[in-house]
Amino acid sequence: MAIALVWTRTGPHWHPDGLASAADVTWVRVDSPADFAEVGKEHGLPEQLLAHVAPRSARPARTKPHVELLDGGGIHLVAPTLSFNDPTDVVTGEISCLVVGDVVLTAETGQAGVLDRVQERLAQPQSSPDRLTGGLLSALLLALVQSASDVEDMIADAVVSLEDVVFSPREDAPVERLYEVKREIAEARRALEPLGAELPDLLVDPSGAAPADAWVRRVIAAVDRLDRRLEDHDELLADMLSAHLALVSVAQNEQMRTISAWAATLAVPTLVGTIYGMNFVHMPELHWSVGYPLALGFMAAVGTTVNLLFRRSGWL
Template structure:
C-alpha cells in the first residue's frame, strides 16, 4: 500500500484497524463506503492545512500525521496537537474522529457546517462553533450586491489536542498559527490558548466588517438625501438583508463567550479566561454597532419611503393642475358643441378669435396661480 498522503507509510495493521471505523463513520455521515483512509496534504483532495505538536509552547520539528502527532503529545507532560482542517470530507473526518474520539454529532456538524455559534461538551472534549464574517468589496451598492459573506470555524478542544475546522473564505488561520508560534508563554497554556486565538481572530474580523459596513451606510444615507437621483429602496432592502446575515453571525456568540469567561468555569485556565474577557468586550462593541446600524437603516428606509410618498403627491398635484387648465377648454368646447340655434356670438365675425383669446387668458391665469402655490 502507498503512503497515506501525509508523507509516512502507515503500517498494514494500522490500516486495517482504521478501515472499520472509517466505514462506520461514513455510514453515519453519508460518505462513500470504500474503506479508504483520509487523504493527506500531498493529495489535492486533502483538507489538512497543518498538523503540529507543541511541547511547552514550542512547536516540535517534523511532518506529522494526526495519528503520530497525538501519540507524541500523549508521551509528553505539557504538550498538545493543533490539527487544522479546511472543509473536510466525511471520509477524511471519520478517520480523525476515530483517532481523537470525537462524538459523531459534533463530527456531523463539522462536516455540514450549518450551525449557529454555540459551545457543547462531549465527555472530555469541548466543541466550540463560531461563524466567520468577511466583507465583500464592491464598486457600488445595488439590489444584488453581496456585502457580507459568512462561513464557519469549528473547534474541538481536548486535553491533548485542538482541531480547527474552517469553512468558507473568512478568518484564515494560517497567519494566526504563525503568529501564535511566536508567543510561547501563551501556547504553554494548552489547547484553550488556541481556542482563544481563533475566537479573537473571528471577533476582530467582526469589528473590521462592522467598520466597513458603516461606510456603506454613509453612502446610502447621502444618496437618500441627495438633491438629485437618490438611493433606490431595493438597494436599501438588500443592505438590510446583508445586515441580518451579519447579525446572525455576531449575536449568538455572546452566550458561549459568557460561559467561557465565568468564574465558575474551571475548564479554561484562569489566564486564558482573562483573554476571553477581552474578546467579549470587542464582541459587545460589535453587537452594539450592529444594533445601531439596524436602527439607522430602518430610519433611512422610512425616510426613503416618505420621500417616495412626497414625490407621488407632487406628481398628483401637477396632474391635477394641468387637468384644471384643460377643464376650461373642455367646458367651452362642451357648450359650443350643443348645436343650439341661439349661441352667444355665433354670428359675430370676431367670435372665434375672442373665444380663443379668453381661453388662453384663463389658462395663463390658472398656470400662474398653480405655479405660485407650488403645484407646477
C-alpha cells in the first residue's frame, strides 16, 4: 500500500488541491522498503537507480544506518528507530528514505511512529529546513532523534528509580534490573552511534560551515548529545552496581562477624564438655561433689565474658 502526499517546498502546509507543482515535493509512504522499486517506477524514477538501491531496500530490518549520496543529487537513507514498551524493553525498528528529484519515498517498520511525527512537524514552520526537499528530510531526521530522545527520557526515569532501590534497606536484589537497563542502553547506543557517523555524509561543505548544512549540524549535535546522555546513564548504572555489590559485601561481612562471635562464645563450653566427655579413669573432678555445678558455672562465666567482649567490639 502506498500513500502519496504533496508537500510544498515554500511553506509549512500541505498542497491544498493535492496537485504537485514545480515547487512541490511528492512524498510517498509505502508499507515496506521492498515496494520502493514498484512505487518508484509509478512516479517516473530511473529504473537503473531503483535497481541500485533495491538490494538494500529489500533487506529485512537492520540496525546499522546507511547514508548514500546518489548520482544526480539524490539520497538513500536507512536508519534505525527506537521506541519502548517499558524502560527495560527498548524496541528497534527501521526507517528507509529515498530522495530523487522531487519524489521522496519512505517506509517504516517497528512501532516508533516516526513518519507520523514527520507529518506533524511539516504542519509547523521549521527553523532550518533542508534545501533538497524543502524541509521533509530534515523533519524526518529530527523526528527520528525525537523518538530516540523519548526513549532516553524513559531510561533516565528507570535509572533514577533503580538508584532508590540500590540504596534502600529492602532485601530485593536489583542486579537483574540493573543489567536489563544496561542491556537496553547498549541497544539504543548501537543504533545511535553509527547514525552519528553516517550523518556527516549529508554535509554540503565537509567543514560544516555552509549555511545549507545548519540542519545537518543540528541533527548531528542532537545525536551526539543523546549518545552522551546514554553513556552517562550507563556509567551511573555501573557505579550503582559497584555500590550495590559493596553493600552486599559489607552485609555479608557483618553476618560473618556475627556468626564468628557466636561460634567463639560457644567454643569454650564445647571444649570443656568435650574434655569431660573423654571419661578417663584419672580425672579427679569426676569424683567431686561440686564438680558438675562448678563445670557448668565455669562454662557459663567464660561464655558470658567472651560474648560481652564481642558486643563491646561491635561484632554482636
